[in-house]
Amino acid sequence: MSEPPAALRRRLEGLEEELGGVLGVAAHRLEAAARGEGRGAAPAGAVADAVAYRPEASFPAASTIKVFVLQALLERVAAAGIGLDDEVVLRGTDRVTGSGVLKALSPGRAYTVRDLATLMIVVSDNTATNLLIDRLGVGAVNDVIAAHGWRGTHLAGLLQRPDLRAAGDARVSTTSPRDLADAFARLWRGELLPPDLSEVARGIYRRQQVTDLLGRYLPFDAYRTETGEDRFVIASKYGALRGVRHDAGVIDTGRNRYVVAVMTRGCPDERFHPDNLAALVVAKVSRILYEHFQPRAA
Numbered sequence: 001m002s003e004p005p006a007a008l009r010r011r012l013e014g015l016e017e018e019l020g021g022v023l024g025v026a027a028h029r030l031e032a033a034a035r036g037e038g039r040g041a042a043p044a045g046a047v048a049d050a051v052a053y054r055p056e057a058s059f060p061a062a063s064t065i066k067v068f069v070l071q072a073l074l075e076r077v078a079a080a081g082i083g084l085d086d087e088v089v090l091r092g093t094d095r096v097t098g099s100g101v102l103k104a105l106s107p108g109r110a111y112t113v114r115d116l117a118t119l120m121i122v123v124s125d126n127t128a129t130n131l132l133i134d135r136l137g138v139g140a141v142n143d144v145i146a147a148h149g150w151r152g153t154h155l156a157g158l159l160q161r162p163d164l165r166a167a168g169d170a171r172v173s174t175t176s177p178r179d180l181a182d183a184f185a186r187l188w189r190g191e192l193l194p195p196d197l198s199e200v201a202r203g204i205y206r207r208q209q210v211t212d213l214l215g216r217y218l219p220f221d222a223y224r225t226e227t228g229e230d231r232f233v234i235a236s237k238y239g240a241l242r243g244v245r246h247d248a249g250v251i252d253t254g255r256n257r258y259v260v261a262v263m264t265r266g267c268p269d270e271r272f273h274p275d276n277l278a279a280l281v282v283a284k285v286s287r288i289l290y291e292h293f294q295p296r297a298a
Contacts, residue, residue: 011288012053019281021243021266026055026177027289030188030250030257051289054177058152059263061173062239063099063124064246065155067183068175070117070204072136072144074197077113084114084200088131096160099240100125114200121237122207126159133158148192150183152176180248180261188250188259205235205249212274213238213247214260216283218290230254242270245278251290258293262286 016023028050076082087110095103102111102125111119116132119125133141133155141155156171186192187201211222211234224230236249248261262285269277 008051008288008292009053012285015281015284015288016053019264019266019278020268021264021278022054022057022059023281023285024054024057024059024177024263025051025261025285025289026053026181027051027258027260027262027293028181028185029293030185030259049293051292052178055181056152056176056178057263058174058176059246059265060241060244061153061175062241062244062246063126064175064180064237064239064248064263065153065173066120066124066129067180067237067248068145068150068153068155069129069132069136069141070121070201071148071183071187071192072141073113073117073132074193074201075144076136076140078194078197082113082135084112084117086113087111088113088116088135090127090131094127094131096126096130096158098126098160099123100127102127118204118207121204122209124210124238130158130161148183148186150175150179153179175263177248177261177263180246180263181259184248184250184261185259188257202235205237206233208234208236208238208249210238211236213245213279213282214249214251214262214286216280217287218251240272240279242272243267243278245276245282247282247286251286253290256293256295258289260286260289262289 077084089110090102090107092107100123116128119128138155138157145153153175156173190198214236215234220232220234221230225233231254233252236247239246244265246263250257250259262282264278264281267278
């Protein structure tokens with residue numbers, strides 16, 4: 001069902017015009033990439049039947065930077081520098097605004113590193129993320145990013161810190177569709193971590209609770225997947241800022257698997273609302289990719 005590249009590009013150009021900002025996409029079949037890609041290999045755009053639309057463009061990472069924090073964390077676990085069952089105490093001063101639940105819970109309690117990593121991804125908890133960044137160090141996370149060749153990605157620092165904003169620190173973390181797609185593809189192929197920790201990471205992404213960007217126009221029902229009634233899985237990480245919506249991960253329809261990263265910036269619709277224009281564009285791109293990657297008839 002794959003469209004000719006020129007026709008597919010015209011559809012993406014039309015959605016970028018609808019967005020009123022900048023659109024970036026990187027996607028490819030997971031199995032197809034496994035035959036030709038290895039550590040530090042060519043970007044997704046070089047893989048047969050891939051979709052690449054501004055794949056190297058730089059975007060504010062928003063919460064997709066948490067993909068790279070999780071990678072750095074699990075590498076530290078693999079090196080026995082941190083244990084998944086180690087406990088971290090939540091202090092009142094640790095709680096920050098934005099997505100997540102720890103900001104609404106009582107301080108003084110301890111949470112395991114595993115639980116913090118799960119909260120960081122499945123409900124995009126900013127406080128949990130900062131607790132993990134504190135354990136790792138910003139520089140260490142960026143060293144891991146550089147070591148894997150994710151040239152478009154940089155962690156600027158802790159998230160949602162009002163003291164940094166008050167001091168005039170306007171730096172933002174950045175990433176690209178290419179880096180996100182590459183990170184998910186290599187994780188699913190078992191190239192980034194030992195087998196047990198690869199499955200820890202995949203399991204966390206499979207429990208992602210915000211699936212209405214990539215999944216909005218797909219035949220996907222999160223409840224049916226959770227109860228085992230359906231094999232359709234969206235294992236992903238989304239991100240949102242004003243004028244920005246992203247989603248990236250692995251879509252497994254039960255018949256085929258593909259990696260996708262869709263990013264936007266500069267959208268004039270700045271609402272945090274289910275019908276935000278950028279969110280709708282991400283969902284429409286996801287539908288186009290779903291149709292593109294459907295298995296061909298025999």
